[in-house]
Amino acid sequence: xxxxxxxxxxxxxxxxxxxxxxxxxxxxxxxxxxxxxxxxxxxxxxxxxxxxxxxxxxxxxxxxxxxxxxxxxxxxxxxxxxxxxxxxxxxxxxxxxxxxxxxxxxxxxxxxxxxxxxxxxxxxxxxxxxxxx
Amino acid sequence: xxxxxxxxxxxxxxxxxxxxxxxxxxxxxxxxxxxxxxxxxxxxxxxxxxxxxxxxxxxxxxxxxxxxxxxxxxxxxxxxxxxxxxxxxxxxxxxxxxxxxxxxxxxxxxxxxxxxxxxxxxxxxxxxxxxxxxxxxxxxxxxxxxxxxxxxxxxxxxxxxxxxxxxxxxxxxxxxxxxxxxxxxxxxxxxxxxxxxxxxxxxxxxxxxxxxxxxxxxxxxxxxxxxxxxxxxxxxxxxxxxxxxxxxxxxxxxxxxxxxxxxxxxxxxxxxxxxxxxxxxxxxxxxxxxxxxxxxxxxxxxxxxxxxxxxxxxxxxxxxxxxxxxxxxxxxxxxxxxx
Numbered sequence: 001x002x003x004x005x006x007x008x009x010x011x012x013x014x015x016x017x018x019x020x021x022x023x024x025x026x027x028x029x030x031x032x033x034x035x036x037x038x039x040x041x042x043x044x045x046x047x048x049x050x051x052x053x054x055x056x057x058x059x060x061x062x063x064x065x066x067x068x069x070x071x072x073x074x075x076x077x078x079x080x081x082x083x084x085x086x087x088x089x090x091x092x093x094x095x096x097x098x099x100x101x102x103x104x105x106x107x108x109x110x111x112x113x114x115x116x117x118x119x120x121x122x123x124x125x126x127x128x129x130x131x132x133x
Numbered sequence: 134x135x136x137x138x139x140x141x142x143x144x145x146x147x148x149x150x151x152x153x154x155x156x157x158x159x160x161x162x163x164x165x166x167x168x169x170x171x172x173x174x175x176x177x178x179x180x181x182x183x184x185x186x187x188x189x190x191x192x193x194x195x196x197x198x199x200x201x202x203x204x205x206x207x208x209x210x211x212x213x214x215x216x217x218x219x220x221x222x223x224x225x226x227x228x229x230x231x232x233x234x235x236x237x238x239x240x241x242x243x244x245x246x247x248x249x250x251x252x253x254x255x256x257x258x259x260x261x262x263x264x265x266x267x268x269x270x271x272x273x274x275x276x277x278x279x280x281x282x283x284x285x286x287x288x289x290x291x292x293x294x295x296x297x298x299x300x301x302x303x304x305x306x307x308x309x310x311x312x313x314x315x316x317x318x319x320x321x322x323x324x325x326x327x328x329x330x331x332x333x334x335x336x337x338x339x340x341x342x343x344x345x346x347x348x349x350x351x352x353x354x355x356x357x358x359x360x361x362x363x364x365x366x367x368x369x370x371x372x373x374x375x376x377x378x379x380x381x382x383x384x385x386x387x388x389x390x391x392x393x394x395x396x397x398x399x400x401x402x403x404x405x406x407x408x409x410x411x412x413x414x415x416x417x418x419x420x421x422x423x424x425x426x427x428x429x430x431x432x433x434x435x436x437x438x439x440x441x442x443x444x445x446x447x448x449x450x451x452x453x454x455x456x457x458x459x460x461x462x463x464x465x466x467x468x469x470x471x472x
Contacts (some may be wrong), residue, residue: 006255012432013249035255042255045434049327050253052416052433 006034010051018053022061030070030081037083041071044079147205150219154201157227158194169245170415172234173425173441176242185241193234200226228426231442235425247418258328258335264343271319271343271350275312275357279305282361289371301364303468308357310465315353317458318437319346321448325436330415344397345446351394355387415441423450 008025010018029035041062042050048058062079065071071079106119171181172189180186201223208219282305290298322342331338362383369375415438421430428438428447436455440447448455 008253008255009250010253011250042253042257045324047253048434049325050329051251052327052430052435053251054432055434 008047008051010053012053018051019057019061019064022047022058023064026061026065027068027070035081037081039081041079041081143209147209150205150208150223151201153220153223153227154197157197157224157231170441171242172231172238173422174235174238174242174419175245175247176238177245180238180242186238189234189237189241192237193230196230196233197227200230228424231426232424235422238425239419244419248416251416258339261336261339264339267343267347268319268323271347272316275315275350275354276309277312278354278358278361279309279312282364283309285365285368285372285375289368292371297367301367304360304364307465307469308360310461311353312357314458314462315346315350318349321436322346322446325434326438327435330435330439344400348394348397351390351397355390355394358387359383415439 006029008022010021012018014021016024026035026041035041041047044055044058044062048055051058062071062073066073066079069084070082072082073079109119110116169175169178171186172193176186181190204219204222204226283302286298286301286305290301322345326342328335328338328342331341362378362380365372365375365378366380369378417428417430417433417438421428421433422441423429425441426447428449429451430449431451433449433451436449436452437446438449439445448459450456450459
């Protein structure tokens, strides 16, 4: 639970979209440590009701924050602030997605004429650089 | 003696017709409005006490009482004797008079600005277990009597004519639909309304909404229980444990309940007068209030909002779930009248 009475303010008729205002404010609160790792965020429906805006607007803001690595969204259990200094455990879908994107990229580059030897060389170099970090 | 009784009956009938007008008078009067609104429109402070505000108020009351007295007179003279028609006309007169007053207020008063920012607290408000229990009671109790009646009809209904049974099934299903509406209403008040709309303090807001829903549930539970009790009277000889059932049993249960309800109303009025913030915290523009009475806002996820007239609430008629419930209730009501 957040330690003090923190607030989210949304200007509905403002130039910045409502979901962006929510993302910006949550990000600031997390970076300033006002919201700490493990703190639960209000449910999407509750925040949307409080602000008088559509559920999807708040859900979109939470999705963006999760993509940026600030939040963890567990279906049925709401959203929690993540510890961004600790290494995150990727799910199997992350490895699958990486593999699929890499294969598509290699296929695309080969179709444009780059040789398999050259691509393999580039990938080897990339792998060595990653391992040396 | 009979003449006296008839005269008293006529006076009571007229009083009943004037009742909706009295409710309108009380709920839309200057003393009952939410802080910064007048006849459902945002106005500058002091407008209600200005000459223009007083004139609008006077015209509203004049229109309302003229129609109500005319209806009562027509009922006395025997021109219109249907109570439902009289009550509906007087209630509709109240709506129209209010809508006209709302339009005039918007024309004459300079509207105050809608709050630029809406604020939500990230702290979870502490919940009273007593109020939570009361919320659940109000969600469950209105459907228990009709559900039990339907089960009894299904279990002991064999052997009766189809026409006889269908009439009783219809009553039970109709009562169940009203009970479900009460449950949905309580659910909406608890889970789908903006707490800050009702009071600045979340605890006071929860209390207000619970009391409101409980009172509505209590009225419909008592009416529904009477319908169910009358239905079951016809099955007394078939259902072994209903042999000794009589309507006095119903009255024995419902009179204390009605007394409890009246106490609740009085308690709530007393409590509200001490705890509720009088300033309007409605964050929505006037355009969302059709005629100052009906809330219609597609962007707002809230299903129930407090009425701007000062008493009661309005559903958000832009929400599909609200429309579905209203259509179902209307369909049942029309079917009941047609039958």
